[in-house]
Amino acid sequence: MVRVKSRYLLCEVNVSDRSRLLLLDDRAVAATVKAAVARIHGDYGAALCSIRFSVKYLNAHTGIVFLRFPKNCYRLLWSALPFITCIETRGQKISCFLNCLHVGGTMRTCQKFLIRYNTQQLHRMLPKCKNEEEKQQVQKEILNCSLTGRNKEAFEDESESEEDEEEEEE
Amino acid sequence: MSVFMDLNVNYTADTSRLQSLIETAAHLGFSTVAINYVFEPTVKKKQEIPAPTAISKVMDPLPIVQGRSRPIRVLNRLTIVMSDASHFRPTAVEYRCFDLLAVQPTTEKLFHAACMIYDVDIICISVTEKLPFFFKRAPVNGAIERGLVFEVSYSAAIRDSTRRRYTIANAVCLMETCKGKSVILSSAAEKPLDLRGPYDITNLGLLFGLSDGEAKEAVSSTCRSVVLHAETRKTASGIIYTVKSCTDWPPADCEAPAAKRARPQLTQ
Numbered sequence: 029m030v031r032v033k034s035r036y037l038l039c040e041v042n043v044s045d046r047s048r049l050l051l052l053d054d055r056a057v058a059a060t061v062k063a064a065v066a067r068i069h070g071d072y073g074a075a076l077c078s079i080r081f082s083v084k085y086l087n088a089h090t091g092i093v094f095l096r097f098p099k100n101c102y103r104l105l106w107s108a109l110p111f112i113t114c115i116e117t118r119g120q121k122i123s124c125f126l127n128c129l130h131v132g133g134t135m136r137t138c139q140k141f142l143i144r145y146n147t148q149q150l151h152r153m154l155p156k157c158k159n160e161e162e163k164q165q166v167q168k169e170i171l172n173c174s175l176t177g178r179n180k181e182a183f184e185d186e187s188e189s190e191e192d193e194e195e196e197e198e
Numbered sequence: 199m200s201v202f203m204d205l206n207v208n209y210t211a212d213t214s215r216l217q218s219l220i221e222t223a224a225h226l227g228f229s230t231v232a233i234n235y236v237f238e239p240t241v242k243k244k245q246e247i248p249a250p251t252a253i254s255k256v257m258d259p260l261p262i263v264q265g266r267s268r269p270i271r272v273l274n275r276l277t278i279v280m281s282d283a284s285h286f287r288p289t290a291v292e293y294r295c296f297d298l299l300a301v302q303p304t305t306e307k308l309f310h311a312a313c314m315i316y317d318v319d320i321i322c323i324s325v326t327e328k329l330p331f332f333f334k335r336a337p338v339n340g341a342i343e344r345g346l347v348f349e350v351s352y353s354a355a356i357r358d359s360t361r362r363r364y365t366i367a368n369a370v371c372l373m374e375t376c377k378g379k380s381v382i383l384s385s386a387a388e389k390p391l392d393l394r395g396p397y398d399i400t401n402l403g404l405l406f407g408l409s410d411g412e413a414k415e416a417v418s419s420t421c422r423s424v425v426l427h428a429e430t431r432k433t434a435s436g437i438i439y440t441v442k443s444c445t446d447w448p449p450a451d452c453e454a455p456a457a458k459r460a461r462p463q464l465t466q
Binding site for chain 2: 042044103106107109110111113123124125126127128129148152
């Protein structure tokens with residue numbers, strides 16, 4: 029059976045100040061990636077980008093993006109991602125960089141990886157909790173992590189609000 | 199999981215920037231980072247080699263590396279930009295406080311001398327201009343046999359378009375001659391936004407002409423071999439090493455058996 033295969037790249041957008049992250053939106057990220065690929069790989073890259081490239085998921089609170097590329101040229105397009113220095117949205121420039129965490133063949137494997145990664149981030153935040161209440165909340169979230177019975181959005185929204193609180197505490 | 203290292207992070211006098219650089223590197227997954235002090239001697243006035251600031255003054259405690267449970271390891275490194283043979287003095291005392299030594303030759307003769315004779319760990323390939331000389335097989339193979347590595351840094355490529363061309367041109371030239379062995383890729387990062395994650399750098403290696411496995415080695419195992427080479431350079435033929443005497447051994451009558459007692463760091 030012939031099946032159209034893609035590669036999903038799980039990237040994290042790192043910024044110097046987290047408040048700017050909330051301005052992100054998926055069309056801005058898509059435009060930035062296309063511009064970067066066109067700059068680095070020229071017309072060939074720009075043409076490849078128009079085949080099956082899209083931003084599948086964007087989370088402005090944690091800065092996680094899922095990008096989809098066609099399987100036969102994803103390495104070439106991936107090699108243009110380190111050259112992104114800022115994302116321009118609604119007239120404002122957010123200076124940032126993209127860090128690729130995982131490459132998966134399907135959205136589901138990327139989601140599993142993301143859940144594990146978020147659990148690790150919660151673990152990293154635990155020693156930094158300032159008061160007992162925060163600690164209890166983070167511990168409860170860690171125990172709640174599982175793939176079954178929860179949809180992706182609900183889980184991540186909860187853990188991100190934890191992360192936001194933690195970041196502000198820091 | 200392999201160990202990723204970024205052996206070139208530029209030193210800035212601004213401690214908060216240095217702190218955020220180290221934190222970003224730990225967040226991205228680099229387990230070792232080397233702070234680079236660039237020294238460019240000019241003929242006109244006698245300059246002194248800068249002394250490295252102790253890392254405990256900059257940041258304490260060091261952040262934990264993403265994905266591991268140990269804190270990030272920070273080394274000190276000196277890069278000497280050489281335009282003349284007298285710039286590098288092999289027996290200078292100041293070199294001892296640095297963990298890694300690097301040299302950036304600007305002429306063919308200096309390159310040959312650096313590869314064959316000088317006692318350094320890293321030879322930097324400049325990214326700001328097209329190299330005036332070509333790499334020859336003889337000194338490059340000699341350097342590989344001695345355990346030296348060639349370093350290509352990528353942050354200039356990220357910032358500027360013409361520098362991008364020079365970086366790629368020089369890197370491709372080097373790869374043709376050395377066949378992809380003994381190369382490290384590192385950022386010459388000045389701001390935390392110049393750093394890139396290890397998998398992204400592996401991919402950049404493909405642009406420079408390395409193959410898949412070679413590019414991954416360039417960020418992990420070759421860097422590790424450079425750090426080990428630097429440690430053995432301080433010893434007498436790799437056998438004896440001088441260690442600062444530690445005064446804080448745990449008391450001998452503590453409960454845990456000898457193997458499990460916490461030991462103070464030996465290589466500081």
